[in-house]
Amino acid sequence: MEYVTLVAMLALIEYTWFTIEVGRARGRFNVPAPATTGDENFDRFFRAHQNTTEQLVVFLPALYACGYYANGTLAAVIGLVFVIGRMLYFRGYTDPEKKRGMGFALGMLANVSLVLITLCQIVTPLVM
Numbered sequence: 001m002e003y004v005t006l007v008a009m010l011a012l013i014e015y016t017w018f019t020i021e022v023g024r025a026r027g028r029f030n031v032p033a034p035a036t037t038g039d040e041n042f043d044r045f046f047r048a049h050q051n052t053t054e055q056l057v058v059f060l061p062a063l064y065a066c067g068y069y070a071n072g073t074l075a076a077v078i079g080l081v082f083v084i085g086r087m088l089y090f091r092g093y094t095d096p097e098k099k100r101g102m103g104f105a106l107g108m109l110a111n112v113s114l115v116l117i118t119l120c121q122i123v124t125p126l127v128m
Helices: 002-028 040-069 072-094 101-127
Strands: none
Touching (some): 040 101
């Protein structure tokens, strides 16, 4: 479970970095707190951060459940896919010239995989 916890901490460090980027965007695009909308460029940073918050609610419990019920190494590898996907998503969302689809797909695939693998490990013995 050490690898699972390491990946969880990487995801939280990444999330903290996104938080700092939103704060910096407030200054760059003149959007004073507590406003959550304003300049379109600031909105991109805020929405990318907010979407990551929404995805972490699924990711963290699914990561630990998969590590516990299935396989810690597998869960950690899938977790790294999530972290990489979130980075691509954040960069793609905050840069109007780039796309966020690949990053979103990687993150979603990781979350769905973690949940389904865990469910299979729990349900299979119950129906056998």
